[in-house]
Amino acid sequence: MGLTDNVHQLSREHLKTGPDGKAHKVPALLEELRNAVTPGHAGSAGGSDGGPPIPINPNALDLLCEIERDSRRDYFEITSEAWDSTLEELLQRFATMDLAADWSAYLERVSLEYIDQITAMLWPVKPRRKLVGKVCPSCGWATYGEERKTCLSLGCWDDEGAMKKVGEWDIECGSCEAGWTGEQMIFLLRALDTRDEIELTQAR
C-alpha cells in the first residue's frame, strides 16, 4: 500500500480478488461512487423517455463532494494554485508530485480513508450473528481469547446483505473452527435453543 496504490484503486480500473479467489478487473472506486449517486442511471435497461426522474443517493453524493472538495483544498494548500481538471486527474497528480514528507504521509492516510469510506458505503458487510452465551459442542467453550470473543457465530446473510434461506445458514466456532451446515446446523440451532433470538419462523 501507499499513495500511488491508493490513487490507482480510486482513479483507475484495477485488479481485485473476488470470492472465487481470482483477480478480476473492476472499475475505479470513484467511478463506482459516481454510478451510485444516480443508481437508476446505469442499470436502467431500455429506458423510455419521459420516465420518472432518476433518484439521487444523497450519501454517495455527499461523499463524492467531500472527497472532491478536500482534494482540491489540499492541492491549493500545496501549490497555491487552483486545480482546473477532474478529481481523478488531481489524485493521479498527487501521486507523481514531489511532496514534503508530511504532505505525503497525510495524503497516503486520507486516500486510504477515501477507499474505506467508498467501500463501506457501496458494499456494506453484515457481520455474522454472534450466538452469545452458547457453548460450542465441539470444544466446550462459549468464549475464547483474551478478549473473550464469542465462539459460535451464525452466517445468515448473502453477499447482497439479504437473509439467506434457513437451510443455507451455517454455524462456525471461532475457537476450534468446527462448522455446521444443512440439517446438522438446524439440529444444533434447536439444541442451543436459539429460536427466540433468531426468529427461525420469521426468516423462513
Ligand SMILES: [Zn+2]
Ligand atoms: Zn468450538
